Amino acid sequence: MEILMEAFRSLGKDKVRTFLSMLGIVIGVIAVIIAIAIGAGTTQNVTARISSLGSNVIIVTPGFSGGFGGRAASVLTSVLQETDVQNIQNMAPDVGTVTPILQKSFNILYQATNTVATVFGAYPDAFSILDLPLLSGRLITQQDEQNYANVAVIGNTIATTLFGNQDPVGQTVYVTAGNIKVAFTIIGELQETGGKLTFNPDNMLMIPYTTASARLIQLNGGVSQILASAKSANTALDAVSEINNILYMRLQNSNQYRIISQNQILSTISQTTDVLTLLLASIAAISMIVGGIGIMNIMLVSVTERTKEIGVKMAMGATRRRILGEFLVESMFITIVAGAIGVGFSFLIAMIVTYLASGLGLTVIITWPSIALSFGVSVAIGLFFGLYPAYMASKKSPVEALRYE
Amino acid sequence: MALLELRNVKKIYDMGRDIQVEALKGVSFSIEEGSYTAIMGHSGSGKSTLLQIMGCLDRATDGDIIINGTAVKNMNDFQLARFRNKTIGFVFQSFNLIGNLSALENIELPMIYAGVPRAERRKKSMELLKTVGLEEPAERGHHRPNQLSGGQQQRVAIARALANDPAVILADEPTGNLAVNQWRRILDIFKKLNESGKTIIIVTHDPLVGEEATRTIILEDGSIVNDERIR
Ligand SMILES: Nc1ncnc2c1ncn2[C@@H]1O[C@H](COP(=O)(O)OP(=O)(O)O)[C@@H](O)[C@H]1O
Ligand SMILES: [Mg+2]
Numbered sequence: 001m002e003i004l005m006e007a008f009r010s011l012g013k014d015k016v017r018t019f020l021s022m023l024g025i026v027i028g029v030i031a032v033i034i035a036i037a038i039g040a041g042t043t044q045n046v047t048a049r050i051s052s053l054g055s056n057v058i059i060v061t062p063g064f065s066g067g068f069g070g071r072a073a074s075v076l077t078s079v080l081q082e083t084d085v086q087n088i089q090n091m092a093p094d095v096g097t098v099t100p101i102l103q104k105s106f107n108i109l110y111q112a113t114n115t116v117a118t119v120f121g122a123y124p125d126a127f128s129i130l131d132l133p134l135l136s137g138r139l140i141t142q143q144d145e146q147n148y149a150n151v152a153v154i155g156n157t158i159a160t161t162l163f164g165n166q167d168p169v170g171q172t173v174y175v176t177a178g179n180i181k182v183a184f185t186i187i188g189e190l191q192e193t194g195g196k197l198t199f200n201p202d203n204m205l206m207i208p209y210t211t212a213s214a215r216l217i218q219l220n221g222g223v224s225q226i227l228a229s230a231k232s233a234n235t236a237l238d239a240v241s242e243i244n245n246i247l248y249m250r251l252q253n254s255n256q257y258r259i260i261s262q263n264q265i266l267s268t269i270s271q272t273t274d275v276l277t278l279l280l281a282s283i284a285a286i287s288m289i290v291g292g293i294g295i296m297n298i299m300l301v302s303v304t305e306r307t308k309e310i311g312v313k314m315a316m317g318a319t320r321r322r323i324l325g326e327f328l329v330e331s332m333f334i335t336i337v338a339g340a341i342g343v344g345f346s347f348l349i350a351m352i353v354t355y356l357a358s359g360l361g362l363t364v365i366i367t368w369p370s371i372a373l374s375f376g377v378s379v380a381i382g383l384f385f386g387l388y389p390a391y392m393a394s395k396k397s398p399v400e401a402l403r404y405e
Numbered sequence: 406m407a408l409l410e411l412r413n414v415k416k417i418y419d420m421g422r423d424i425q426v427e428a429l430k431g432v433s434f435s436i437e438e439g440s441y442t443a444i445m446g447h448s449g450s451g452k453s454t455l456l457q458i459m460g461c462l463d464r465a466t467d468g469d470i471i472i473n474g475t476a477v478k479n480m481n482d483f484q485l486a487r488f489r490n491k492t493i494g495f496v497f498q499s500f501n502l503i504g505n506l507s508a509l510e511n512i513e514l515p516m517i518y519a520g521v522p523r524a525e526r527r528k529k530s531m532e533l534l535k536t537v538g539l540e541e542p543a544e545r546g547h548h549r550p551n552q553l554s555g556g557q558q559q560r561v562a563i564a565r566a567l568a569n570d571p572a573v574i575l576a577d578e579p580t581g582n583l584a585v586n587q588w589r590r591i592l593d594i595f596k597k598l599n600e601s602g603k604t605i606i607i608v609t610h611d612p613l614v615g616e617e618a619t620r621t622i623i624l625e626d627g628s629i630v631n632d633e634r635i636r
Binding site (some may be wrong): 312 | 489
């Protein structure tokens with residue numbers, strides 16, 4: 001009890017020394033927590049973008065051929081057939097919805113403005129599979145599909161390119177290529193989505209599948225890609241293997257097609273984020289070491305400076321245990337309070353950064369292990385280097401300790 | 406029985422590289438209770454070394470020191486600390502007050518280590534301020550050392566040395582860092598303490614400071630060359 005009061009008194013009496021010792025620890029703790037928080041935030045951002053598609057999406061694309069003996073690889077078009085879509089629909093119990101996709105680049109013309117975009121012909125289900133939110137107007141319906149309607153839902157980027165601030169809904173655009181020129185009425189505009197796996201809906205003109213196959217992209221029963229969704233995230237892997245069985249039965253060659261699933265991509269990404277995490281762990285370790293050396297120095301110096309004081313106290317009858325006890329209480333107080341302040345400031349900084357950088361997509365996530373690590377290591381280092389010089393000083397004879405200037 | 410007895414005490418400082426300084430070359434004498442002894446000699450004659458060993462601030466290389474019937478040689482660090490705390494009061498040339506403690510807190514330090522309760526400590530330290538003539542003005546006890554003159558600091562240091570009512574006061578050149586006009590007050594305090602029965606040993610190279618002692622021990626190059634009882 002007495003020793004506690006003594007320690008607090010000593011801390012209060014030399015405010016500059018106390019402040020400097022604490023500052024080292026506060027900065028060390030903040031550096032580690034924020035470094036790890038930025039890492040965790042970035043990792044979560046990347047993962048979130050990839051999972052934004054929903055974990056049930058399955059995409060089938062043609063495989064590559066060639067690429068050996070110096071020849072460039074080329075995509076195998078007309079490998080996938082409408083019949084494959086039928087078969088998947090009928091024979092894959094874990095597949096929820098499935099749609100063929102016809103897609104190709106075209107010139108899109110509105111009055112005098114002209115841009116290149118991907119025309120994307122698919123069943124109406126494609127909107128729900130890819131989770132594409134509407135900004136204005138309406139989506140393509142089953143009715144449009146049956147009527148071979150010349151209607152289109154326009155992606156956000158081309159809408160801005162062609163229409164500026166004007167509402168595109170109700171306007172007519174022309175899709176042209178060579179001597180083809182087909183008019184489409186815009187019925188809806190999508191919100192900005194960013195890339196969705198292999199697709200970029202922002203730069204797409206989405207039209208009914210029937211319209212695409214009859215008027216723009218004739219592949220004689222062939223399809224560009226097949227888009228499907230598993231019934232649930234749990235059965236996604238089963239759905240993939242069912243699709244694989246169906247395609248393999250007909251093609252007898254697994255190189256002719258590729259099945260891309262959300263799960264698969266996530267696992268690839270998680271390997272990447274593992275590397276990222278490792279990188280950040282090293283950054284954290286380095287900041288911990290730098291912070292630790294700072295704490296070590298300041299404690300070492302501030303306690304060594306007090307060797308003479310230790311000599312005086314020993315001359316007045318303080319035992320070594322008493323001296324170590326005083327410095328233990330002092331160091332504990334300094335490190336724990338400073339550590340807590342560091343944690344508090346980290347949260348504050350995280351909040352400010354999140355507020356200021358919300359537009360930049362920078363996320364800062366403070367994790368418990370980073371708090372435990374930085375707090376634990378700082379307190380341990382602070383205690384050790386607070387006690388060690390006191391121990392060395394108290395081992396001297398009072399005369400030796402008193403001689404220290 | 407003598408309060409303090411030295412038998413053939415030697416101190417050799419090891420400077421490394423086989424260089425050794427023999428600061429005390431076998432010193433023997435004894436100090437009676439209630440006496441006032443001045444240890445004198447030129448600078449470098451070994452006075453401080455001798456006083457530090459008597460004060461248990463350092464250990465002798467050889468020989469025996471017996472204080473209050475106890476041989477210092479056989480004591481461990483813990484026992485030595487208790488001895489410094491209760492039996493010896495040390496006054497340094499450079500005061501050695503703790504800068505971030507007030508005058509009263511400095512005086513209380515030895516009492517804290519002796520486990521004296523807080524209230525009693527405060528009462529005793531106020532009394533001691535009066536003993537050394539620093540009771541006025543009342544707030545002086547709360548001044549830090551750097552707010553006091555050298556003479557006042559040394560008086561606080563003497564009060565601190567008296568805190569646990571030690572058997573002996575050891576003072577190493579207590580006026581050495583003070584202007585001559587301050588000496589009188591310090592020396593008067595020692596004289597009064599001795600008159601009230603306290604055993605005093607004072608180290609000085611200045612004959613004026615040793616004037617009031619009842620016994621003078623003169624050191625030269627680590628040996629006693631004269632030991633004289635005056636009164
Ligand atoms: N810590 C030390 N290391 C080495 N030599 C010392 C040390 N302290 C004192 N001496 C030497 O011991 C001798 C006696 O010193 P000291 O006791 O301080 O003398 P005085 O107090 O009479 O001036 C001197 O030669 C001094 O240089
Ligand atoms: Mg000396």
